[in-house]
Amino acid sequence: MSWTLTVPDASYETARREFEWSIPDDYNLAADLVGKHDPERPALYEQLPDGTETTYTFGDLDRQSDRVAAALRERGVERGDRVGVVLTQTVENPLVHLACWKLGAVSLPLSVLFGPDALASRLRDSGAVAVVAAADRHDAIAEAMTDCPDLDTHVERGETATGDAIPFADLLDAPDAIETVETTPETPATIIYTSGSTGPPKGVLHTHSVWVAHCPSFQLYFELDPTGVFWTPADWAWIGALGDLLFPAWHYGQPVVGAPTGEFDPEWAYALMERYSVTNGFLPPTAIRMLMDVSADSYDLALSAICSGGEPLTPEILDWADEELGGVLINELYGQTEANIFIANCRSWFETRAGSMGKPVPGHEAAPIDPETGERRPDGEVGELAIKREGDPIVFERYWNQPEKTAAATVDAPDGGTWHLTGDLGWRDEDGYFWFKSRADDVIITAGYRVGPGEVEQAILDHPGVAQVGVVGVDDDLRGEKIAAFVQPTDDATAGDALRGEIRALVRERLAKHEYPREIQFRAELPQTTTGKIKRRELGE
Incomplete structure (x- = not known):
């Protein structure tokens, strides 16, 4: 394959008018990203914390991902199977993605910051059959695997591995000749989990065109x-x-x-x-x-x-x-x-x-719209930001295992087709610029990470000294927003710094380091709706 997407460069208006998607019918991500290039061309400059520096060419990545694909196939990974990727910015990370796409499998990028609860919920929901992880995540992966019945292959980055895990080096010993399966732009390729304001994280399924x-x-x-x-x-x-x-x-x-x-x-x-x-x-x-x-x-x-x-x-x-x-x-x-x-x-x-x-x-094609009718809002008027789904490969295929969520985020457009609703509010000015107003849900964006307060609340509620909790984002000069928890202690718990420290440590351990509440306030009671839900919007006012 030798193919590159280009945008007309005459002017913005010309590009908008003349641009057409033209992704080949036999498109495969791995063939596009590494297979079509000069094999001697540098692709990755890797610098490890110990000072080790390595340059990988496109040919290196192509050959090594062939070996990883062959090794995963030997261990039972087939077309459509999901494979977790819990790795940092090292070469093994993209090698696993490329190997999955060569097999027609679905890669599952997961943060090394995740604790066992966060990992288990995503690996279990996706039905992952294998996971490739950093060595320092061994205990978290091992704990997560006890709750994931489909997950039977654990690969660890490095020359050696702990316990039943397989060293990544063993994957590179496999034969480097493998025939990439036939795929199209619509073939499932990756699931990325995003945190919502309530309920479990949603798996976002994207195809090879993503x-x-x-x-x-x-x-x-x-x-x-x-x-x-x-x-x-x-x-x-x-x-x-x-x-x-x-x-x-x-x-x-x-x-x-x-x-x-x-x-x-x-x-x-x-x-x-x-x-x-x-x-x-x-x-x-x-x-x-x-x-x-x-x-x-x-x-x-x-x-x-x-x-x-x-x-x-x-x-x-x-x-x-x-x-x-x-x-x-x-x-x-x-x-x-x-x-x-x-x-x-x-x-x-x-x-x-x-x-x-x-x-x-x-x-x-984007617009602020009325989420009920699908009609575009006039310039200057706030609506829910939306993007047309039809013919646009940037829009996800569906939420994994949650068809009702996919339907809830989709609305018919009066002028044809459907909109995907982003859950964010914004407006368009008369010159065509888009402006962000607020989020329609309660997702917190802290230092670039999107955090669902519901997941943090659930982790905090695991502490025996917490009766009720509400988690919100509050303004912060450095992070944009910081996570704040408003905690109602149990009658026998003592509000104070000791409890704060225990809550923070619990969230760091169970979820991720970036999800712990930097601010914790104790309240005798929390505002609730008539149905008993915490009124997050009233917290911190």
């Missing part, structure tokens, strides 16, 4: 030049990292830097970007604000453009990039796990307005 569907946006927010060296500190389990940067870069045959790290360190980030001459990055607003606290003058940067999303960018951020980074452009974008990305900025085509998400990307 990453190439990001390419028009990729061209826009990187200023119509999809070439260079690309990097993001974002977790390679999230659709933002995978879809906004990693896989579109490989579609265009461009190298990506992979550098697993813990807490974001701005000085380390500057040094990394200098070392690999990074030209384009995807940086959450929190990371940008941390970079702003460190002088960039002592670093020789090759940065040209940065894309960012998750919360509106302030004029100060745009001015800083212009003044302190020598004119680096920062383009805001908008999307969600179900449809990511379909609104973006591109200064080559139109002026950026601070706080605006931008304009609809060519190939996507």
